[in-house]
Amino acid sequence: MDHIVIIGNGISGVTAARHIRKHSDKQITIISAESDYFFSRTALMYVYMGHMTFEHTKPFEDWFWKKNKIDLKKGFVKTIDTRNKTLVFSEGDNVQYDKLIIATGSKPNKFGWKGQDLNGVQGLYSKQDLENLEVFTPNNTICKRAVIIGGGLIGIELAEMLSSRNIPVTFLVRESSFWNSVLPEGESQMINKHIKKHHIDLRLSSNLKEIISDDKGKAKSIIIEETGEEIACDFVGLTAGVSPNIDFLKNSDIETNKGVLVNRFLETNIPDVYAVGDCAEQREATGNRKPIEAVWYTGRMMGEVLAQTICGNKMSYNPGHWFNSAKFFDIEYQTYGWVNSHKNKSDNESHFHWKHDDDTKCITMAFDKNTNQFLGINTFGIRMRHEVFDRWLTENRDIDYVIKNLSEANFDPEFYKHYEREIQKTYKNQLQLA
Amino acid sequence: MSSKLNQSMSLAKPDAQDISTKQKLALAIGFIGFFILVLALFNTNFSNKSFFLTLSLVLISIGTIIFSNDAYLNTSKGIKNDGVWFKSISSRGVLGWLTGVFLTLFYIVLYFYPEYLGQSSNGESNTGLIGLFDPLSNLLSGRPATQWFVYGTLYTVAILIFGYKFILKYRNNKYEKLRTFSVMFFQLAFAFLIPEFMYRLNSDLPYYDLKSIWPLNYYNFERYRINQFIDAGDVGLGLLIFGIVSIFIITPILTYKYGKRWYCSWVCGCGALAETVGDPFRQLSDKRQVAWKIERWVIHSVLVFVILMTTAVVYSYLGNDSSKYWLTRPAFLGLVTTFLTLVFVLTMVFKRKELGKDAIYGAIGYFVVIIALIGLHYFSTDTKLFLIKSETLRTTYAFLIGSIFSGVIGTGFYPIFGSRVWCRFGCPMAAILGFQQRLFSKFRITTNGGQCISCGNCSTYCEMGIDVRAYAQKGENIVRSSCVGCGICSAVCPRGVLKLENDSMKGRINSNDILLGNDVNLMDLVNQK
Numbered sequence: 001m002d003h004i005v006i007i008g009n010g011i012s013g014v015t016a017a018r019h020i021r022k023h024s025d026k027q028i029t030i031i032s033a034e035s036d037y038f039f040s041r042t043a044l045m046y047v048y049m050g051h052m053t054f055e056h057t058k059p060f061e062d063w064f065w066k067k068n069k070i071d072l073k074k075g076f077v078k079t080i081d082t083r084n085k086t087l088v089f090s091e092g093d094n095v096q097y098d099k100l101i102i103a104t105g106s107k108p109n110k111f112g113w114k115g116q117d118l119n120g121v122q123g124l125y126s127k128q129d130l131e132n133l134e135v136f137t138p139n140n141t142i143c144k145r146a147v148i149i150g151g152g153l154i155g156i157e158l159a160e161m162l163s164s165r166n167i168p169v170t171f172l173v174r175e176s177s178f179w180n181s182v183l184p185e186g187e188s189q190m191i192n193k194h195i196k197k198h199h200i201d202l203r204l205s206s207n208l209k210e211i212i213s214d215d216k217g218k219a220k221s222i223i224i225e226e227t228g229e230e231i232a233c234d235f236v237g238l239t240a241g242v243s244p245n246i247d248f249l250k251n252s253d254i255e256t257n258k259g260v261l262v263n264r265f266l267e268t269n270i271p272d273v274y275a276v277g278d279c280a281e282q283r284e285a286t287g288n289r290k291p292i293e294a295v296w297y298t299g300r301m302m303g304e305v306l307a308q309t310i311c312g313n314k315m316s317y318n319p320g321h322w323f324n325s326a327k328f329f330d331i332e333y334q335t336y337g338w339v340n341s342h343k344n345k346s347d348n349e350s351h352f353h354w355k356h357d358d359d360t361k362c363i364t365m366a367f368d369k370n371t372n373q374f375l376g377i378n379t380f381g382i383r384m385r386h387e388v389f390d391r392w393l394t395e396n397r398d399i400d401y402v403i404k405n406l407s408e409a410n411f412d413p414e415f416y417k418h419y420e421r422e423i424q425k426t427y428k429n430q431l432q433l434a
Numbered sequence: 435m436s437s438k439l440n441q442s443m444s445l446a447k448p449d450a451q452d453i454s455t456k457q458k459l460a461l462a463i464g465f466i467g468f469f470i471l472v473l474a475l476f477n478t479n480f481s482n483k484s485f486f487l488t489l490s491l492v493l494i495s496i497g498t499i500i501f502s503n504d505a506y507l508n509t510s511k512g513i514k515n516d517g518v519w520f521k522s523i524s525s526r527g528v529l530g531w532l533t534g535v536f537l538t539l540f541y542i543v544l545y546f547y548p549e550y551l552g553q554s555s556n557g558e559s560n561t562g563l564i565g566l567f568d569p570l571s572n573l574l575s576g577r578p579a580t581q582w583f584v585y586g587t588l589y590t591v592a593i594l595i596f597g598y599k600f601i602l603k604y605r606n607n608k609y610e611k612l613r614t615f616s617v618m619f620f621q622l623a624f625a626f627l628i629p630e631f632m633y634r635l636n637s638d639l640p641y642y643d644l645k646s647i648w649p650l651n652y653y654n655f656e657r658y659r660i661n662q663f664i665d666a667g668d669v670g671l672g673l674l675i676f677g678i679v680s681i682f683i684i685t686p687i688l689t690y691k692y693g694k695r696w697y698c699s700w701v702c703g704c705g706a707l708a709e710t711v712g713d714p715f716r717q718l719s720d721k722r723q724v725a726w727k728i729e730r731w732v733i734h735s736v737l738v739f740v741i742l743m744t745t746a747v748v749y750s751y752l753g754n755d756s757s758k759y760w761l762t763r764p765a766f767l768g769l770v771t772t773f774l775t776l777v778f779v780l781t782m783v784f785k786r787k788e789l790g791k792d793a794i795y796g797a798i799g800y801f802v803v804i805i806a807l808i809g810l811h812y813f814s815t816d817t818k819l820f821l822i823k824s825e826t827l828r829t830t831y832a833f834l835i836g837s838i839f840s841g842v843i844g845t846g847f848y849p850i851f852g853s854r855v856w857c858r859f860g861c862p863m864a865a866i867l868g869f870q871q872r873l874f875s876k877f878r879i880t881t882n883g884g885q886c887i888s889c890g891n892c893s894t895y896c897e898m899g900i901d902v903r904a905y906a907q908k909g910e911n912i913v914r915s916s917c918v919g920c921g922i923c924s925a926v927c928p929r930g931v932l933k934l935e936n937d938s939m940k941g942r943i944n945s946n947d948i949l950l951g952n953d954v955n956l957m958d959l960v961n962q963k
Contacts, residue, residue, distance in 0.1 A: 011888070040887065040888040040889050040890060042887040042888070042889050043887075043888075043889035043890050043891070046889060046890075046891060049515070049516050049517070050515070050516055050517040050518050050519045050520045050521075051513075051515040051516070051518060051519070051891060051894070051926075052519065052717075052890060052891065052894045053519050056721075056890045056893065056894045057889070057890055058890075059888045059890065059903055059904070059907060061722060061723060164516040164517070197510065198510070296887050296888075297884055297885075300884075323883070323884065323885065325885050325887075325929045325930065326929075327928040327929070329510070329512070330510050330511060330512030330513075330606070332928065332929070332930050334885065334929070334930055383882070383930035383933070384930075385882060385883070386882050386883025386884060386885055387882075387883050390883065411880075411882055411930060411933050412933075413607060413608070413609045413921060413924050413925070413933060413934065414609050414933075414934060414935075415608040415609050415612055416608055416609070417608070
């Protein structure tokens with residue numbers, strides 16, 4: 001009987017394990033150095049904010065694993081000997097595998113800033129990060145100010161978390177407007193306003209120069225590159241993106257670049273070794289997607305695909321239409337298809353933008369200027385149906401059709417005010433102007 | 435470090451949630467009002483009862499309103515669950531336990547020792563807390579207060595002021611606002627005012643909260659009430675018919691169209707208290723699978739119990755002579771047997787595939803037991819129907835279910851087990867509505883394609899202990915008999931995944947993994963069972 005060993009108990013590894021179990025009775029072992037049981041990483045913020053306890057972040061009860069004969073092993077894999085199919089643990093023991101799945105996820109980026117390894121300087125990714133947050137930012141007496149470096153999805157979550165405990169936050173964003181490397185300008189500016197409304201000290205076009213240490217090796221202030229300003233703080237959050245967590249593979253035969261290099265079958269250069277999720281890097285990216293996709297949903301899909309392959313039904317990773325979602329303080333965000341930022345969009349991509357006066361709702365639709373084909377939508381503050389947009393994208397609908405049938409896609413709770421008519425009116429007016 | 439992370443892990447307890455000066459002031463005002471009630475309980479002889487009763491209720495209300503305003507109106511619209519698990523009251527801390535013990539004791543005294551509250555016997559005038567409420571009772575219905583009047587007043591005030599708090603907390607969500615207006619209205623008008631006025635108009639009528647439907651209102655068809663209904667003439671007869679129509683006609687139609695939520699979270703008084711006063715405790719419900727298993731057996735056993743009890747009670751006062759009255763004992767038992775058989779057979783024929791194994795065993799077991807017991811009638815004496823005296827059945831039900839379960843445990847244990855313990859494990863009305871909701875209703879909670887991130891907010895805040903996430907992360911619609919449609923799972927979802935909907939019956943239960951965004955061929959394979 002094959003022994004399938006999975007390094008990493010995040011969504012990718014666990015999804016792979018569950019689906020392998022569904023389709024076979026192979027021996028399965030999941031290894032993690034982070035936690036005893038699978039938990040939802042995306043929910044760590046809610047534990048800090050007091051919405052949930054850590055127990056609530058576990059999607060499966062503890063008996064689930066034994067019942068499904070999935071062995072869990074806590075330990076840190078130090079090296080991989082692919083020739084003898086052996087994992088060596090830093091605790092000294094080792095494990096033999098027949099097939100190995102690497103699903104070790106990401107780690108927060110550090111760009112060589114001075115002081116980046118001081119106490120009180122950290123990212124927000126792992127359970128240990130959460131535990132350290134409780135040490136360095138339990139309240140606003142111990143942490144009088146926090147500085148967050150990097151304006152992405154984790155950065156804004158960390159800002160929301162810290163302000164839930166009334167800790168003043170300075171938010172350093174490299175771009176001229178929040179996340180405008182991804183979001184079109186109108187949306188990005190609406191989120192800027194929303195961030196400031198929550199009393200976050202938002203500093204745009206600002207880079208970190210260095211973090212200054214006190215005499216005990218703990219961060220006490222940061223200096224901004226552009227202005228030279230020094231900001232006193234007790235905590236520095238590094239949220240300038242993540243990169244694959246694969247340092248332990250350095251001396252192995254497994255080929256890596258930024259991540260573990262895999263083909264479309266999620267196979268590495270070594271037979272019987274696979275990689276899924278954040279730590280996998282596609283040799284050739286799929287469509288508009290990046291070679292490394294550090295997204296919950298893609299990790300889940302890769303896990304499902306690989307389970308098929310391992311159970312004898314070889315399949316390639318072939319994701320459908322892009323989608324994603326996030327929440328910026330009180331504003332929910334969903335995206336279906338591709339809407340590119342002004343910087344990244346091609347000449348053919350045109351945008352229709354509608355924003356509500358209260359600055360909490362807006363949508364942007366991307367379409368092809370020449371063919372009018374609908375390319376994608378960003379929606380803020382209005383929930384939309386995944387199923388409907390997925391269908392419209394498959395059917396290559398044009399923008400007129402999508403605007404006309406928009407109410408079909410509405411997913412807001414019952415009795416909510418609808419904005420389709422307003423959106424349709426704005427669309428007509430913009431056509432006349434153009 | 436242990437894998438269990440909780441507040442004690444902090445060097446300092448997260449305490450940024452401390453209350454503001456204004457909130458302290460509000461608490462002081464509210465507690466002065468509460469203290470007047472305590473003084474009355476200890477037989478303080480207030481010179482002007484009307485004044486002090488008004489003062490007490492007004493102070494409690496003002497305190498709650500000021501507190502709520504300060505807690506929510508200064509913040510942006512959105513989900514307000516910061517620090518829920520750090521606060522003593524909402525995380526089974528000292529305050530939570532003390533509140534639980536206090537409420538439990540209050541219910542025990544209310545149900546079993548009303549004389550401690552000042553309830554008079556032998557026509558003497560009320561004293562203590564109940565005496566304080568005499569002026570209000572006289573004003574409304576022209577008779578002195580009882581422990582139930584005091585309880586009803588406090589219950590209604592609590593729903594109104596905490597309903598106000600709830601509306602502020604969820605003021606971003608129109609579904610929640612409308613629903614709360616609805617329960618506040620039904621409590622104030624239907625449960626509190628109308629019965630008192632009805633008494634004023636016709637003192638022969640029994641107390642009748644029109645929205646309280648059998649079997650929740652388990653005593654509705656008892657002999658003394660039937661006599662009162664009939665003695666009260668046409669109005670009384672109309673009410674009696676309304677009581678029967680409510681459960682056999684109105685309820686099935688509304689539940690088919692909207693799910694059980696039309697009742698449980700829009701109309702019902704127990705639901706009203708759970709949704710308003712109980713809102714800070716909704717996250718305490720047990721989410722484990724074993725709790726769900728226990729729930730299914732307990733709630734359906736209560737339903738069987740109430741059906742047996744009511745059948746026995748009605749049987750006991752019917753006659754045998756069909757020339758006097760058409761509804762004789764044999765005719766009544768025939769009707770009950772036919773109805774139950776019909777429900778059982780239709781379910782087994784048309785919905786068998788939607789039932790779990792244990793549900794089928796349970797249904798067959800219960801059915802056999804009921805039919806066997808009714809069959810025993812033909813071998814038993816006149817006073818007994820189910821081997822036991824109907825009066826014994828009635829008092830046992832009233833004590834165990836009516837008092838202990840719904841009151842003492844159901845509400846007293848709010849801060850320990852969450853706000854819907856009664857609704858989830860005990861309420862026979864919820865069992866009937868849930869049975870229909872699961873098998874024959876347009877209602878479901880739709881999940882939004884592949885957008886779920888398994889964060890668990892939905893499961894945490896489900897007051898019925900449904901593991902909503904288990905469905906959402908598979909892209910499966912949630913069709914559960916226990917769901918009361920409060921809509922909080924949808925409200926707290928950070929990714930816009932859940933939507934309460936009434937739509938066609940077709941495709942309502944999709945037990946397939948249909949996570950969109952995946953390769954279509956892959957999804958076909960994943961769904962091969």
